[in-house]
Amino acid sequence: MLINRQCNILIVGLGLIGGSYAKGLRKLGFNVSALARRQETIDYALKNAIIDEGSVSPDPDLIGKADIVVFALYPHVFKEWIGDNQRYLKKGAILTDVTGVKSCIVYDIQDMLRKDVEFIAAHPMAGKEVYGVENSDEKIFYGANYIIVPTDKNTENAIEICREIALLLQFGAISILSPEEHDEMIGFVSQLTHCIAVTLMNCSDNEKLVDYVGDSFRDLTRIARINENMWSELFLLNKDSLLKEMDRFMEEFKSLRDELAAEDTEGMKEKMRTSTARRALFNKK
Amino acid sequence: MLINRQCNILIVGLGLIGGSYAKGLRKLGFNVSALARRQETIDYALKNAIIDEGSVSPDPDLIGKADIVVFALYPHVFKEWIGDNQRYLKKGAILTDVTGVKSCIVYDIQDMLRKDVEFIAAHPMAGKEVYGVENSDEKIFYGANYIIVPTDKNTENAIEICREIALLLQFGAISILSPEEHDEMIGFVSQLTHCIAVTLMNCSDNEKLVDYVGDSFRDLTRIARINENMWSELFLLNKDSLLKEMDRFMEEFKSLRDELAAEDTEGMKEKMRTSTARRALFNKK
Numbered sequence: 207m208l209i210n211r212q213c214n215i216l217i218v219g220l221g222l223i224g225g226s227y228a229k230g231l232r233k234l235g236f237n238v239s240a241l242a243r244r245q246e247t248i249d250y251a252l253k254n255a256i257i258d259e260g261s262v263s264p265d266p267d268l269i270g271k272a273d274i275v276v277f278a279l280y281p282h283v284f285k286e287w288i289g290d291n292q293r294y295l296k297k298g299a300i301l302t303d304v305t306g307v308k309s310c311i312v313y314d315i316q317d318m319l320r321k322d323v324e325f326i327a328a329h330p331m332a333g334k335e336v337y338g339v340e341n342s343d344e345k346i347f348y349g350a351n352y353i354i355v356p357t358d359k360n361t362e363n364a365i366e367i368c369r370e371i372a373l374l375l376q377f378g379a380i381s382i383l384s385p386e387e388h389d390e391m392i393g394f395v396s397q398l399t400h401c402i403a404v405t406l407m408n409c410s411d412n413e414k415l416v417d418y419v420g421d422s423f424r425d426l427t428r429i430a431r432i433n434e435n436m437w438s439e440l441f442l443l444n445k446d447s448l449l450k451e452m453d454r455f456m457e458e459f460k461s462l463r464d465e466l467a468a469e470d471t472e473g474m475k476e477k478m479r480t481s482t483a484r485r486a487l488f489n490k491k
Numbered sequence: 492m493l494i495n496r497q498c499n500i501l502i503v504g505l506g507l508i509g510g511s512y513a514k515g516l517r518k519l520g521f522n523v524s525a526l527a528r529r530q531e532t533i534d535y536a537l538k539n540a541i542i543d544e545g546s547v548s549p550d551p552d553l554i555g556k557a558d559i560v561v562f563a564l565y566p567h568v569f570k571e572w573i574g575d576n577q578r579y580l581k582k583g584a585i586l587t588d589v590t591g592v593k594s595c596i597v598y599d600i601q602d603m604l605r606k607d608v609e610f611i612a613a614h615p616m617a618g619k620e621v622y623g624v625e626n627s628d629e630k631i632f633y634g635a636n637y638i639i640v641p642t643d644k645n646t647e648n649a650i651e652i653c654r655e656i657a658l659l660l661q662f663g664a665i666s667i668l669s670p671e672e673h674d675e676m677i678g679f680v681s682q683l684t685h686c687i688a689v690t691l692m693n694c695s696d697n698e699k700l701v702d703y704v705g706d707s708f709r710d711l712t713r714i715a716r717i718n719e720n721m722w723s724e725l726f727l728l729n730k731d732s733l734l735k736e737m738d739r740f741m742e743e744f745k746s747l748r749d750e751l752a753a754e755d756t757e758g759m760k761e762k763m764r765t766s767t768a769r770r771a772l773f774n775k776k
Contacts, residue, residue: 331705351702379702394695395708402687402711405744407766409736410679416773417636417664420616423680425710426687430770434763438756445751451694452748456741459690463737466730471723478719481692485715488701 208363209274209370211235216272217257218287220247222334223304224278225342228256230375233344239268247339256339269294274367277303280436281311281443288315292323300367301325306392307443308355308385316359326364327355329388330377331396335431344375352377355388393447398455400437401448403430493648494559494655496520501557502542503572505532507619508589509563510627513541515660518629524553532624541624554579559652562588565721566596566728573600577608585652586610591677592728593640593670601644611649612640614673615662616681620716629660637662640673678732683740685722686733688715 215231217224220242228251232238239259242248248260261268269275269291277284284305295301301323305311312327319325331351334341352372356365365382372380383391406423407430415423441448465473500516502509505527513536517523524544527533533545546553554560554576562569569590580586586608590596597612604610616636619626637657641650650667657665668676691708692715700708726733750758 331703333705333707350706351704353703381699381702383703391697391703395700395704399691399707399711401744401747402691403707403770404762404766405740405747406684406687407769408747408762409739409743411769412676413772414666415680415769417666418616418638418668418676419636419680419773420618421635422618422684422688422714424773425713426684427766427770428710429707430766432763432767434760434767437763438759441751441759442754442756445754449748449752452744452751454694455690456744456748458693459686459737459741462686462690462693463734463741466726466737467734469727469730471727474723474726475719477689477693478717478722481689481712481715482717482719484692484696484700485688485712487698488704488709 207370208367209374213237213273214239214271216240216268216275217278218275219278219283220251220257220260220339221278222337222339222342223330223332224276225251225256225339226332226344226346227276227278227304227375229342230344230347231371232256232258234374239272241265241268242339251339256342264291264294266294270296272296272299274371275299275301276371277301277305279303279305280439281305281307282439284311285314285318288318292318292320295320295323297322299323300364302328302368302371304328304330306396306440308388310443312355312357312385316357324361324364326360326368327357327385328368328372329353329355329392330372330375335428337433347375347377349376349378352380353388354380354382355385356382357385389444389447390450393444393451397441397444397448398451400429400432401441401452402455403427404432406430492655493652494659498522498558499524499556501525501553501560502563503560504563504568505536505542505545505624506563507622507624507627508615508617509561510536510541510624511617511629511631512561512563512589512660513624514627515629515632516656517541517543519659524557526550526553527624536624541627549576549579551579555581557581557584559656560584560586561656562586562590564588564590565724566590566592567724569596570599570603573603577603577605580605580608582607584608585649587613587653587656589613589615591681591725593673593677595728597640597642597670601642609644609646609649611645611653612642612670613653613657614638614640614677615657615660620713622718632660632662634661634663637665638673639665639667640670641667642670674729674732675735678729678736682726682729682733683736685714685717686726686737687740688712689717691715
């Protein structure tokens with residue numbers, strides 16, 4: 207292991223995901239500190255032994271002693287933070303993140319970053335439809351997918367540290383994708399699905415729906431409870447990929463619709479056989 | 492209660508849902524018999540104490556002693572069965588069903604049925620993405636929604652018996668809808684969601700998807716494992732309602748897509764706020 211228990215880990219942004227990183231890593235024996243916007247967040251995290259130290263200001267001491275810094279911020283805030291505070295970073299520090307879009311931030315941050323520290327992007331594919339450090343839970347990572355998103359500028363060393371963090375937090379599959387591959391894939395598996403869930407709930411104002419639905423509708427709309435500020439930002443930052451996925455989905459959906467209109471039973475069944483076979487490949491163990 | 496433990500209950504069609512009715516009712520002390528297509532199904536159900544008696548032929552004795560008959564068959568098979576076997580039914584028997592579409596069968600069956608028995612349609616909003624009596628489980632009904640679908644021909648007595656079955660099986664909300672209301676609603680909450688799940692899986696042939704997805708994609712595609720014979724039949728039998736729901740969904744989805752293309756952040760956020768507020772109304776207790 208490149209990481210050892212003497213490493214100081216700083217979490218910047220102590221929401222659901224940042225808080226879950228903090229909980230998981232602190233329980234493993236690391237010294238975990240955090241920066242957050244609100245004093246209540248820090249107070250809660252200290253009181254509940256989620257972190258060892260914390261501050262609402264960019265405390266040069268906290269930043270300066272961190273060997274690993276995990277950014278769990280909105281994309282635009284992340285860039286601002288680097289611009290304002292990178293001067294405090296320890297020489298040799300490894301920076302990573304949990305941001306849901308990559309191309310639009312990874313290259314910019316690597317370009318602006320001091321040459322004696324390294325940023326390696328990552329995306330833990332885990333979440334909940336609730337927010338804040340109060341809801342953080344390191345168990346959301348158990349068995350979940352973890353994607354490391356290196357560029358040509360990254361070292362094998364940094365990729366390995368990222369992998370170790372994922373292993374320590376008990377993620378399942380660990381994959382490596384380029385920023386472009388990541389954004390295309392995330393446009394499909396994450397952003398498109400959120401668009402669908404939001405749309406479904408916008409289709410009906412029937413307040414009695416709750417008494418009629420089965421698990422299928424519940425499942426398809428769980429993520430319709432959505433943080434509109436974060437997700438509208440993520441959608442815009444990945445606009446081209448997401449639009450492509452939305453158009454592809456509409457085309458495929460239209461094809462099923464037209465088969466139904468034409469009573470093309472065999473066409474519909476063929477799509478159902480395909481979906482059944484593909485979905486069977488990834489049932490959670 | 493109108494139903495008592497001396498009632499003989501016959502399940503016609505011993506798949507996942509029929510088997511789950513049988514399990515739940517037999518555990519409550521009812522005498523439960525079943526008709527199924529395959530001898531292995533009957534053997535399995537007898538061996539596992541899911542039923543008291545069973546047959547692969549339309550045994551006049553079994554049919555003739557049933558006070559309540561629950562049909563868990565494909566829609567077209569249901570009508571055939573009534574035509575062929577209603578002469579064996581006990582005078583005063585109450586017939587009910589679990590069929591996923593109503594307008595296209597309820598009126599026909601009530602028209603063709605003997606006047607000394609009564610058919611009251613019902614739809615338990617529960618299921619699983621696996622099939623067969625081997626997977627049956629009465630717990631899938633606990634807290635699930637149950638919809639009773641009477642017509643003008645139904646008596647209060649039959650509606651009450653249906654309600655009692657739902658209560659005995661521990662369903663949650665019990666609602667009453669007309670066949671037309673039911674089909675419109677089911678086109679939206681059940682059939683449309685299955686169309687979406689099937690479409691999502693048809694959008695990508697990436698076999699590594701399993702290593703990238705988060706819970707959102709898993710949730711939205713769980714029902715993409717689908718029985719193509721049953722669901723293509725259900726879609727066709729509810730074609731007009733489902734097409735209307737598919738078109739409404741596409742229109743709403745297109746609206747979100749166009750807001751993204753135009754970078755209309757406020758428009759997107761408004762949809763997200765709506766979806767969040769509406770979905771919050773029906774979180775499972």
